[in-house]
Amino acid sequence: MKDLISGINKVFENRVRLGIMSVLMVNDSYDFNNLKKTLNVTDGNLASHLKALEEKGMIKVNKRFIGRKPNTNYSVTIKGIADFKQHLKALENLIKDQ
């Protein structure tokens, strides 16, 4: 049992963070506003979870300007891909084990 649970990554345990990772796993990059729309969360909530994922090295942030408007793009890092896959595997194992 211990081995199975060890794959569960605390960083991804929150629903919003799971959502962010799910979107970024299947898209090269996604911007803040579209993430907000897709996940249906508030600005502050999304921003704090993005910050947390960034600090853990799971995602990278790319800020740029489109015309005069700032646009913040997010994409997943290699570490993020590996860790998230491991987390998924652990979730699946938990279910199978039951």
Next chain:
Amino acid sequence: METDNKSIEDIRTIRKIMEESSRFLSLSGLSGVFAGVTAIAGALVAYFFILNNGSIHFDEYFRSHLAKETIMLRWQLMADAAVVLALSVLFALYFSFKKAKRDGVNFWTPVSKRLLINLLIPLVTGGVFILVLIFQNHIQLIVTCFLIFYGLALVNAGKFTFDEVFYLGILEIITGLICALLPGWSLIFWIIGFGVLHIIYGLVMFRKYEK
């Protein structure tokens, strides 16, 4: 047991978000049916009104006459095709907007934009190429080009929407290639490719996803 339920819930959420954010699922089967009906109507107009009940043989007539003498016919056929295209696109957008609204999802998302770009690159290439063919008097392969480029566009766009779009694209390409082998049958292949295939596709999609 509780962690177990939570894991199942988590995985379900992940799957749903992955699918919704990487595929455009608001495409309605009804737009396929409508496009098919319009295409057949357009072909009938071409046959009975523009080509004079078929007495003007599409392919041979154009090849045996100077481009100048058939310019009026060319414009009429192009106008006919343009009307079919415009109506199909308008109704496809209309039905998709409606479906997106009903499902409570956004219409303009990064994935719908990507879908559009991937669809338009082969489509516009084909469109321009066909115009060149028309004015350089290479009439015989026009319908083939319509079908092949449209099929390639669908294959390309299929990655961003339902898998069935990919297979519809393959069928359009095959129809186009067979059409190339049978000169003079263009109108029939137009009806099969843009009419019949669209209607079948539309009905299948409607029954599968929207009932």
